[in-house]
Amino acid sequence: MANKVADSISREEFFYGHKACAGCGGSLAVRAALKVLGQNAVSVLPAGCMSAVGFNFPQLCFSNNSIISTFAGTASMLTGVEAGLRARGYKDFTAVGFAGDGGTADIGIQALSGAIDRNDNIIYICYDNEAYMNTGIQKSGLTPFGARTTTTPAGANIHGNIRPKKNMFEIAAAHDIPYAATASVGYIADFIAKVQKAAQIKGTKYIHVIAPCPTGWGVAPDETVDIAREVVDCGLWYLAEYENGGFTLDHKPKEFTDVAAYLKKQGRFRHLSDEDIQVIIESRDRKWEHINKTFSYKNSL
Amino acid sequence: MRPYLREKKDFSFAEVPENTSFEAGYLVSANSGWRSVRPVIDSGKCVGCEQCYLYCPDGVISIKDGKAVIDYDFCKGCGICAKICKPGAIGMEAERK
Amino acid sequence: MKKFLSGNEAFAEGIRLARPQVISAYPITPQTIVVERLSEMVEDGSLTAEYVHVESEHSALSCAIGASAAGARAFTATSSQGLLYMAECLYYAAGGRFPIVMMNADRSTALPWNIYGDQRDSLSQLDSGWIQAYAENAQEALDLALMSYRIAEDKRVSTPYMANLDGFVLTHTYETVDIPDRSQADSFLPPYETDNRIDFDNPRNMAFSAGPDTNYIFKYKEHEGVLAAREVIGETEAAFAEIFGRRYTGLTENYRTDDAEYVIVTLGSIAGLCRETADKLREKGVRAGVVRIRYMRPFPNEEIADVLRNAKAYAVLEKDISFGNEGTVFTNVNSALKKAGVDVKGSNYIGGLGGRNISAADIEKIYTDIANGADGVRFIGIGGEDNGK
Numbered sequence: 001m002a003n004k005v006a007d008s009i010s011r012e013e014f015f016y017g018h019k020a021c022a023g024c025g026g027s028l029a030v031r032a033a034l035k036v037l038g039q040n041a042v043s044v045l046p047a048g049c050m051s052a053v054g055f056n057f058p059q060l061c062f063s064n065n066s067i068i069s070t071f072a073g074t075a076s077m078l079t080g081v082e083a084g085l086r087a088r089g090y091k092d093f094t095a096v097g098f099a100g101d102g103g104t105a106d107i108g109i110q111a112l113s114g115a116i117d118r119n120d121n122i123i124y125i126c127y128d129n130e131a132y133m134n135t136g137i138q139k140s141g142l143t144p145f146g147a148r149t150t151t152t153p154a155g156a157n158i159h160g161n162i163r164p165k166k167n168m169f170e171i172a173a174a175h176d177i178p179y180a181a182t183a184s185v186g187y188i189a190d191f192i193a194k195v196q197k198a199a200q201i202k203g204t205k206y207i208h209v210i211a212p213c214p215t216g217w218g219v220a221p222d223e224t225v226d227i228a229r230e231v232v233d234c235g236l237w238y239l240a241e242y243e244n245g246g247f248t249l250d251h252k253p254k255e256f257t258d259v260a261a262y263l264k265k266q267g268r269f270r271h272l273s274d275e276d277i278q279v280i281i282e283s284r285d286r287k288w289e290h291i292n293k294t295f296s297y298k299n300s301l
Numbered sequence: 302m303r304p305y306l307r308e309k310k311d312f313s314f315a316e317v318p319e320n321t322s323f324e325a326g327y328l329v330s331a332n333s334g335w336r337s338v339r340p341v342i343d344s345g346k347c348v349g350c351e352q353c354y355l356y357c358p359d360g361v362i363s364i365k366d367g368k369a370v371i372d373y374d375f376c377k378g379c380g381i382c383a384k385i386c387k388p389g390a391i392g393m394e395a396e397r398k
Numbered sequence: 399m400k401k402f403l404s405g406n407e408a409f410a411e412g413i414r415l416a417r418p419q420v421i422s423a424y425p426i427t428p429q430t431i432v433v434e435r436l437s438e439m440v441e442d443g444s445l446t447a448e449y450v451h452v453e454s455e456h457s458a459l460s461c462a463i464g465a466s467a468a469g470a471r472a473f474t475a476t477s478s479q480g481l482l483y484m485a486e487c488l489y490y491a492a493g494g495r496f497p498i499v500m501m502n503a504d505r506s507t508a509l510p511w512n513i514y515g516d517q518r519d520s521l522s523q524l525d526s527g528w529i530q531a532y533a534e535n536a537q538e539a540l541d542l543a544l545m546s547y548r549i550a551e552d553k554r555v556s557t558p559y560m561a562n563l564d565g566f567v568l569t570h571t572y573e574t575v576d577i578p579d580r581s582q583a584d585s586f587l588p589p590y591e592t593d594n595r596i597d598f599d600n601p602r603n604m605a606f607s608a609g610p611d612t613n614y615i616f617k618y619k620e621h622e623g624v625l626a627a628r629e630v631i632g633e634t635e636a637a638f639a640e641i642f643g644r645r646y647t648g649l650t651e652n653y654r655t656d657d658a659e660y661v662i663v664t665l666g667s668i669a670g671l672c673r674e675t676a677d678k679l680r681e682k683g684v685r686a687g688v689v690r691i692r693y694m695r696p697f698p699n700e701e702i703a704d705v706l707r708n709a710k711a712y713a714v715l716e717k718d719i720s721f722g723n724e725g726t727v728f729t730n731v732n733s734a735l736k737k738a739g740v741d742v743k744g745s746n747y748i749g750g751l752g753g754r755n756i757s758a759a760d761i762e763k764i765y766t767d768i769a770n771g772a773d774g775v776r777f778i779g780i781g782g783e784d785n786g787k
Contacts, residue, residue, distance in 0.1 A: 001367070003351035013303035013360040016375065017328040020358065022335060023379035028358040042596055044464070057612060058312060060603035063304050063326030065596040067467055067604040070486055073460030076452060080420060080464025080472070083448040085596065087419035087470045093598070111460070114453030188355050214379075222380030225356050317615040319623075320495035320556060320594040321608070325601035 009035040018061040019053040023221025025211030026127040036195040049134040074099040075115035101142035116175040129213035137216040154271035173242035178203035180242040184210040186228030218267015250300040336378030338393040346390035353382035405568040406431035408536035412543025415583035418473035420465035422450040426480040429503040455480035459487035466496035469595035478505035492527025497550035505565040514753020515565030516717035530694040554626040564667040649698035651690040658687025664715040665691040675761040703738030711768040717750035749778035
């Protein structure tokens with residue numbers, strides 16, 4: 001039984017033997033992307049989960065050329081790697097960055113913005129697990145409204161994080177980047193297709209992939225893929241692309257699944273009141289109103 | 302091809318590199334000890350659809366002769382494969398310690 | 399070829415001759431001229447390099463590290479707040495043994511804001527693992543730029559190199575400078591070769607973590623690399639003299655120290671005025687001498703102990719203060735003497751902070767003070783009751 005998606009990527013494993021938690025969504029994103037980009041990918045990973053679990057000398061888990069950057073320096077090191085290899089005459093390689101939500105939307109956003117501004121020929125993949133997981137689940141700029149983290153405790157006075165997620169996809173797009181996309185590890189074929197597409201485009205490419213962290217989200221390790229699908233199905237995340245100045249929605253759920261069910265499955269949201277959930281639903285609906293008005297639609301799933 | 306397990310050893314002063322650069326994909330410790338449950342493939346039910354291969358965060362599943370095969374040295378027993386398997390060919394069994 | 403150039407421009411000429419493949423820089427006064435000139439050289443084709451307009455100093459050095467990891471020769475330049483902003487990357491470049499060269503225009507650090515020269519920026523980074531050189535004039539600046547890569551890239555060293563030029567006093571002051579011939583420069587400095595790089599035939603994992611058992615060994619080897627620069631600087635300067643005819647004197651430069659009783663130890667562009675003052679005092683019968691520290695890392699422990707062994711007293715004159723203690727150069731010099739068992743009375747003169755002028759009279763007074771038994775830490779001309787003592 002042939003699987004077209006599996007046949008379209010390398011059979012080799014480039015991220016192997018790592019010490020990520022069982023069921024880690026981030027490691028799935030990195031693994032899948034490298035199987036698209038192959039042996040000549042040069043990966044840059046900042047201090048964070050994937051570098052912490054993959055680069056402990058002498059246990060070195062990337063079989064392609066890979067390097068850790070400073071926390072803030074994913075994009076700037078990618079720029080340097082790409083420029084350095086090009087200056088030395090190499091043409092057949094892909095400089096790809098894998099940074100988490102904190103490394104992308106908080107401490108690394110300046111360098112990322114600079115790289116997009118220069119239109120450096122790199123792929124930047126943000127694996128978004130919605131908090132600083134490596135340091136023990138602290139709030140980041142991509143932690144969603146209501147989530148309990150170790151720095152946004154849920155108590156009688158404050159119900160977890162009081163701010164919504166930044167929209168990094170649209171921030172990247174606002175630079176008029178050649179290609180930006182959102183994805184979820186729950187829809188791996190869609191993510192793989194987007195990495196394949198990015199690899200064919202010259203200039204800066206940004207892919208934002210939701211990558212659940214069972215440890216931080218409070219779900220069982222075998223729930224990672226299901227919860228990564230459900231966040232799309234209930235409309236709290238969306239699969240889209242930005243290209244040639246326009247946004248395209250790649251998938252429109254016929255009917256959203258139950259937001260409360262999605263939230264209550266996860267330890268980080270279990271404290272939410274009905275009012276809190278109502279706030280989340282309203283914010284989702286406003287977002288979709290905007291998407292339906294301004295994005296074109298082409299079902300790619 | 303995947304990185305393979307090397308012999309574990311202590312690095313002497315002379316063997317420690319002069320800089321922070323070393324052979325890519327150099328593994329000295331397995332992850333098998335992490336498991337409390339292990340996935341077991343019923344090859345009679347496995348249709349070789351490769352969904353488990355695509356979704357495994359650790360990349361430990363490969364397809365041999367049309368059937369899924371697991372590298373137990375590096376499988377952590379997360380159970381994603383068992384959940385994703387439509388034909389129900391993967392069961393999770395308690396790890397005997 | 400002789401040209402009338404500022405320190406920044408001379409340094410840029412030296413970098414052109416060194417053929418960096420990637421230049422990443424962010425502007426900051428008084429470093430700007432060096433990167434402006436380099437961008438012009440890239441534009442007019444006299445330098446083939448990728449010029450990357452980064453959005454911060456942190457990114458400037460992070461980009462240079464990436465380029466160096468790709469096996470390319472990389473250059474950046476900064477000053478003051480910029481050096482402090484990129485501080486994390488300084489340690490990173492050194493720990494990874496990436497032989498990047500950076501020019502730093504020595505400038506005061508805020509607060510209060512001030513754009514003029516002192517050396518508190520670079521001296522605060524002595525522990526970052528970089529080789530640190532301090533130029534006195536534009537010619538030396540150019541020559542350091544060319545020599546820096548040969549020293550940094552030597553396999554025994556593999557350490558990044560920071561060349562410091564006093565802000566404005568050196569970066570913006572014009573002198574006649576001899577620019578080496580391009581083909582001679584090429585024969586002096588071969589292209590960069592390293593195995594500390596991305597390699598598609600033999601893939602590498604780089605800039606990794608190392609636990610307590612090996613981390614310690616990596617750090618020891620990093621230390622050895624900086625120490626190895628002692629010898630390599632000597633060899634490089636000998637080769638440089640052979641080709642270009644200009645001779646440098648290693649980690650220190652001594653002036654009239656053979657029979658000197660009173661010696662000022664200093665660094666950077668103020669050394670010239672110290673030498674003139676020593677000459678003047680010699681005419682009056684004072685046996686004055688000057689030691690100019692050219693390299694703060696590796697530190698010239700033996701050289702300083704040897705030259706001060708027979709002095710009656712010395713003063714360290716520096717544009718720096720480690721608040722709550724003394725000038726950092728003084729601390730280093732004292733340690734050198736203590737280790738060598740040299741017991742000479744020393745004192746520390748802090749001056750030039752925020753670009754404040756140090757006059758010939760100030761320097762003459764230092765010699766007079768130490769001849770009269772001065773000790774401790776003094777702030778030149780500070781005012782107030784106690785002259786900073």
